[in-house]
Amino acid sequence: MFPPAWQVGRYLETYAKKFLPPGIVKLNRRVIAADFDGDDQTGMWNVTSVDQTSREETRQSFDYLVVASGFFHRAGPRIRQTQMQHGSGKRIQHSTQFRDVASFSEDAGKIVVVGGGISGSEAAATAAFQISSAKHSPGQQSKWADSKVYHVFDRPFYALPRFVPQDPYNPAIQDFNLSPKFLPVDLTLYNIGRRGGDGPITASIGQVPPSKAEQGHEFIRSLLGGDQRGTGRMELVSKPDTIKYPAFTGISDLYAEFVRDGLIFPINGRVESISQGQSQNFSVDVVSQSLWANTDQKDKSSLNEVTGVIEATGFQSHLEYLSANVKQALEYDPSCLRVPFLLSRGSIFSERVPKIAFVGFYEGPFWGVMDLQSKLIAQRWGPEGTLPDELKKLDITDARSVRQTIKDRKLDVPQFWMADYVGLIEEFARDAGLQRDDATLGKGGPLFPSRYREKIEDGGDAAVVVGEVADVLQRSEKESLYVAAAAFRGMQGTWTLHRKIDSRHPSMPSGSFKGTAHFHPRNPTDPIYSAEYLYTEDGTLTMTNGMAFPATRRYVYRYSELDDTITAWFAEEDGVTVGNFFNKWDFYAPSDLEHGWLAKGSHWCSPDTYKSNCEFRFRGAGLETFGITYDVSGPKKDYSHESWYSRQIPGTV
Template structure:
């Protein structure tokens, strides 16, 4: 079989998995050339610690676990990293892709520093070849003709990324500093130096808006409560303007939030969110098929019901902008993934407003004001004294197709006004019947890595001497469906989902059935766990790597069910924010008063002050102690709380006299199995603490409602030469 030449445009995840897949097709030789304008592979993930990072911050964590952000035959544990979190940082993803490239793709197949300038069809569309012209430089400037090189290829794969560049910000020359969320790194870069106090506004809902608002709120909190802070942001107030309500979800979610239809489970099992949201056991019996495109009301209502149960939010705790009306519950749900957003909302550090920004202007004093319309009841709202604006309106894909000729775009029905469906692609955004030698990998909103791998396999099978693909699809009806979907998007129809191809289990299972790939069953259970890429390995893959990943997923699910794994992470996150506190002190010594303390407590997020900690709070408590004799005393205390992902452990620490710096360990909180017959929340034991000459024995109970903490209790039994008392404290929202 003669070799076929393939040009792959882009060396991000999509381009790399496409190249690797084609290079390993049995019975068909593909001569693959990958064009990448940057000096290294990785696409948007080609970042290192300390770099600006382009459109992603190198320290940004993934919003899905490493089991989903991976390909089928490279175990994350094979990547040389100093530590391996469940949700890797962007720079760690870049290292993963570099390892993948070194292992599977010859260096001569990748042209780094090569910017594709144009691609044109050669011959008739049905059997077209493609003339690719490129410049051997990463510079975006126009070059003279002799700087170009060109070659003709039998096939072309577009893998240049859907989120190619930030969507242009609305408005012109706003009085305040305006920055796109992808460029935001620190509050200091957007605040005016002369008068930094004022209102910061983030507009745009969903993933980008939620992440940006939570990031800014965290930096403001850190500036107030960290001993390391050199920036005073206490005069800043944060507003988040959202066009419709959404669900802020943390990275760890309950598998079993309810015991039955009417009874909340106060001690659910927790796993990383994708391990439960994509769990195959949640799908109906029979073949799993993708359900993408427009969302009918009955499916939307089921989604809302599920998200309410796992988030655990009560409507009276929410700002009006995040409360769904009955009508909105019939439209597709929107989510944002953040461990801190909901806590900042509960403590009003983020003030969420409903509507859309319609005007940015200056008032009579020269200060910026923003006008919002379309609030909860259609009202118009104005935010004055705005000092900075972060635009989280998302990205647009058109820059990824700048090099494509008008002839190719015409066949694909390219629409320059459509940011969500710029070209019409069949078979889950892989190809178009009018151009059978052209393929796309990862060119859709929010592409999943496992789906990208399946798209690459589909194209490899289609273009090779293999037996073909088992696809039964009416292309005319599919084309009409895509046209209708594009029109619905343009009209902002109520049944348009957040992402039009978001059904990850359906997509990967659909491809597997068409390609004849058998899923690896975890622990002998066909429907257990998520459909990660490693579960769909083929003879062309390194099955040892795939099997290692499957075993680890199986172990993670087992440990979550049997040994309380991830409960510490879920509990620590849910502590954030403001609590009402009631404490009963019962003393057995005459000289030590018994009484009742009532007050408030705040778990205030800040940067970890220890390298081993993944997250940290400053705990501030204030209130009044009323003794049994009727005396009232003002009382307050401070601690630091830390969470270590490596040890899966929460610890409490005393703080120094400055009220912020960590001093020495108070105790470590170890979750334990619930006694037989116990129907309450998760129980934990504090390590015995010797505070000379006194000994503290500590017990905890954490009662969950979905991913939220409904309440928690702490009981101290303290004994010493001058102390003999029991302290029982209840924390409630």
């Protein structure tokens, strides 16, 4: 459901081979100039490109020009730097350049991430994960593994995991559903059933009214199980007087728990400058003064001993290859990075430059929208030259209004001003004369390109994809699909652990254990697994005979995306290396509303048999508590122990 870059590349190669004649796609070439010559009817585009290997330039003429080079063209403006030493700039990287914390310094220090939202949360979580993995993996530990991540952002955001509940709240008990059904975040967010109302659906573009903004906050909080104050950091919490403005989000499985554990420190504010002076490390000056700051006063502070800075400060797309005349006709404004050109509704056409069109040229583009943008372009420039009356107007009112609102720094502009995927895909499909396939999914369900076709009865590959999505929805509803993924993600971090041990063997007394457990994320030590934790527990074991002594355990937990399973493994004597297999959990639904998701497992560990039963109680996408019971029987062992894990409140012991 979440393909890595190489899989996307393979898909695009396959798509090109199937649908494009040979020689259409020219690779390893960069367009350096594009100018329009002539009138609107007979004029031509003169395009100059350069071969990236031979440096040979080629000039060609075309009837039409489609700009599909992407909105996120290059890194946004850099943060002001002062008193920098020669060569230190490589330790200040844009989020598109950042790959490895080790590239900053061999020593431990502060890693500062500047900017919130999608890029900032991903960069901060990636840096924290690399630190966690370096600290808790086999092999020699690097000094930088003791680093911390400081994340500076002006506006709170919600860290959404990749899998979220489709039924987080249960009206029957007026509380959160302890065993919700999970789906990938896109299939939940872009469900047309959430829109309600009668009549055609149109896209909401631009400013968000307070009532709709509040509904957005409520919906996201229901998915997460709260407003994120459970992380112990109010910097992530939108205050009551700010939920009238649109909610911002990031997508990360790891971010929130790294915050709760103190590996990521969120800071409300804006970075003014980065300086170095005589020290090898940096100082980062932060100013906190906004509606979201924890103080009403202008508070200025500095982060010192900074070994590296990641600038998640956005992007800019100036389309340098377009001529000055074309840019002027498109009302180019270099000061507004979010709306540099004024285009018609849906960011496709321009009335003043009728032979140019844009695909995916807006913040946060999705393939479904880009596919329909392409269809509308083909309709307009095709033999019949048809377009709906609404699109023929080529109205740029939306773009002009949003641009001015952004320049006025209004707070009711959403994170992505053209982010209404459901509205856009419905509106564009209607304009393109496509039908929505409701035969399999009904009138609700998630929206995606394959649901829209010229003739539903044509079927083909699109119908196959619709069937596959329907199967995913069915397995989520009737089986336990994605529950293991959600449970594994929820286990991350620090827990208070209580264990009761009941012995049935005369030579072994019963007892209880109280302590702290940690699930430390690290790189999988076997590539067949998608994710891995080093599990550690430390505390005091008190026996019924009065004896008490320190006790510790180490295990390794692994998640496999291929079969959606969690397995547990013993740790070797070094406490970090994976040893023998211990257990595997099979998830199943409870028979009532009072229990969370259940799991069971059985394993023969010579000469004893271990049977396990687990319960995972969710609150939204997060785990509120979970329990594991083992019943052990054999020639030398006969006991059971029941362990319950509850979230530790940050700042308490």
